[in-house]
Amino acid sequence: AQTVTQSQPEMSVQEAETVTLSCTYDTSESNYYLFWYKQPPSRQMILVIRQEAYKQQNATENRFSVNFQKAAKSFSLKISDSQLGDTAMYFCAFMNNAGNMLTFGGGTRLMVKP
Amino acid sequence: DAMVIQNPRYQVTQFGKPVTLSCSQTLNHNVMYWYQQKSSQAPKLLFHYYDKDFNNEADTPDNFQSRRPNTSFCFLDIRSPGLGDAAMYLCATSRDRGLQEGYTFGSGTRLTVV
Numbered sequence: 001a002q003t004v005t006q007s008q009p010e011m012s013v014q015e016a017e018t019v020t021l022s023c024t025y026d027t028s029e030s031n032y033y034l035f036w037y038k039q040p041p042s043r044q045m046i047l048v049i050r051q052e053a054y055k056q057q058n059a060t061e062n063r064f065s066v067n068f069q070k071a072a073k074s075f076s077l078k079i080s081d082s083q084l085g086d087t088a089m090y091f092c093a094f095m096n097n098a099g100n101m102l103t104f105g106g107g108t109r110l111m112v113k114p
Numbered sequence: 115d116a117m118v119i120q121n122p123r124y125q126v127t128q129f130g131k132p133v134t135l136s137c138s139q140t141l142n143h144n145v146m147y148w149y150q151q152k153s154s155q156a157p158k159l160l161f162h163y164y165d166k167d168f169n170n171e172a173d174t175p176d177n178f179q180s181r182r183p184n185t186s187f188c189f190l191d192i193r194s195p196g197l198g199d200a201a202m203y204l205c206a207t208s209r210d211r212g213l214q215e216g217y218t219f220g221s222g223t224r225l226t227v228v
């Protein structure tokens with residue numbers, strides 16, 4: 001079974017600065033997919049960014065980018081120019097190659113301070 | 115806008131009294147999922163429907179059941195809620211299995227058991 005670990009339960013960052021959230025995972029599969037989801041307080045979970053394991057190039061979506069290290073099984077999320085609206089719970093998630101199981105990490109609560 | 119809708123947002127039920135949570139989607143997605151998310155924890159998959167095919171997770175208690183009468187609707191039934199069942203329940207959809215596109219989530223139903 002796959003496991004996903006987020007070692008930082010809580011983080012804070014000043015507005016306009018950069019922050020990196022860590023995620024490691026464990027799997028025996030060679031092909032899989034990784035995601036970062038954002039869950040704002042009392043609001044629905046939304047997809048932030050997605051990475052395919054067979055692609056070496058790190059995914060980027062505007063201010064959000066990932067550092068994917070397949071050998072190290074590491075998948076960190078970098079948020080540049082942090083905004084107050086980035087305050088949320090962030091979940092790292094792993095999807096197996098069959099695409100029938102999405103496993104979440106424990107989450108990192110990010111607070112962006114003005 | 116196409117979306118996943120969960121009703122109600124907040125549900126209070128009595129210990130042992132059956133309760134049903136509902137989820138509807140306008141995305142015409144084949145797969146619908148139910149996750150349980152306890153406070154400050156990762157969402158945990160309870161079961162999913164692939165079209166009409168029900169797939170239960172091995173560690174989902176028998177107390178939890180689900181129905182999918184048509185493509186658009188999926189229900190979560192808790193036959194005899196206990197205090198430990200208090201949680202946020204998330205419904206999610208995906209276009210199909212094996213697509214690794216990530217899921218679309220509803221806003222969740224927060225269940226309180228008194």
